[in-house]
Amino acid sequence: MDSRNRKLILEELDKLIEVMSVLRGPDGCPWDKKQDYYSLKENIIEEAYEVVEALEKNDIPAFKEELGDLLLQVVFESQIAYEKSDFDLADVAKVLREKLIRRHPHVFADVKVDGSEEVLRNWEKIKQEEKSEKNQLNSLLDKFNQGQSALNQAYDIQKIAAEVGFDWNNLEPVLDKIEEEFGECKEIIGANPDNTLFADQNLNIEEQKELEAEIGDLLFAVVNLARFKKINPEIALLKTISKFKNRFKFIEQRIIDEKAEFEDYSLEQLDEIWNQAKKEEKKFNQQEDYQR
Numbered sequence: 001m002d003s004r005n006r007k008l009i010l011e012e013l014d015k016l017i018e019v020m021s022v023l024r025g026p027d028g029c030p031w032d033k034k035q036d037y038y039s040l041k042e043n044i045i046e047e048a049y050e051v052v053e054a055l056e057k058n059d060i061p062a063f064k065e066e067l068g069d070l071l072l073q074v075v076f077e078s079q080i081a082y083e084k085s086d087f088d089l090a091d092v093a094k095v096l097r098e099k100l101i102r103r104h105p106h107v108f109a110d111v112k113v114d115g116s117e118e119v120l121r122n123w124e125k126i127k128q129e130e131k132s133e134k135n136q137l138n139s140l141l142d143k144f145n146q147g148q149s150a151l152n153q154a155y156d157i158q159k160i161a162a163e164v165g166f167d168w169n170n171l172e173p174v175l176d177k178i179e180e181e182f183g184e185c186k187e188i189i190g191a192n193p194d195n196t197l198f199a200d201q202n203l204n205i206e207e208q209k210e211l212e213a214e215i216g217d218l219l220f221a222v223v224n225l226a227r228f229k230k231i232n233p234e235i236a237l238l239k240t241i242s243k244f245k246n247r248f249k250f251i252e253q254r255i256i257d258e259k260a261e262f263e264d265y266s267l268e269q270l271d272e273i274w275n276q277a278k279k280e281e282k283k284f285n286q287q288e289d290y291q292r
Contacts, residue, residue, distance in 0.1 A: 181218040250277035
């Protein structure tokens with residue numbers, strides 16, 4: 001990065017910090033002034049997902065915008081911290097800079113590495129050493145971030161357990177586990193093997209808790225299948241959500257074009273439009289592949 005670009009970046013960051021200060025100031029925005037560290041948690045997660053969604057769509061203008069929205073959360077939290085005299089954005093940048101230098105000794109010191117895998121191993125080793133210095137328990141499960149989605153947490157926990165041999169050595173028990181957990185869910189709701197219900201009644205509180213636990217087990221088992229086949233379940237689910245949104249919008253557009261309402265259609269008719277959306281999606285994807 002040349003000095004001119006660096007100067008422009010610092011100027012824009014300074015303006016951004018000033019805008020945030022005004023928004024939180026006496027004559028600022030009532031909503032912004034009302035926020036605290038914890039009220040912004042959902043915003044941070046949402047903006048991070050929107051960054052990933054823009055990337056999945058290969059929408060670079062949206063990617064730029066969503067990165068800005070994610071940066072806003074960092075600036076916002078740092079402004080709150082500044083007002084509380086906890087820290088400020090400079091402290092955040094300083095901690096990050098020092099961490100990057102400390103965890104890249106192969107760049108900023110004389111450590112030699114043989115490829116990216118050794119870089120990652122060194123990173124984790126240094127991370128654990130830092131925890132030891134802070135007198136924190138060095139559990140293997142410290143490697144995963146509890147601030148992630150539940151899917152990503154499950155994925156990371158399973159990978160960590162597999163690294164020390166706590167894992168099946170083939171796919172068969174993985175699939176068996178999914179079927180076992182699915183069967184336990186069906187048993188609680190009163191479903192026959194063919195998925196017809198033999199007990200069509202509301203669950204009591206205890207049964208509801210049992211079903212919640214079994215659905216959690218089922219999701220964990222499905223994540224394990226994804227991990228076994230080297231698929232990130234979070235990305236897989238995000239792609240499915242994106243597909244659903246596009247197909248549902250196709251249905252909405254069709255209804256608008258026909259000057260109708262959802263209630264004017266049967267489920268079978270909506271399914272037919274859904275299948276048309278799938279066909280259009282397939283044709284579009286084939287064209288994209290051809291152009292590449």
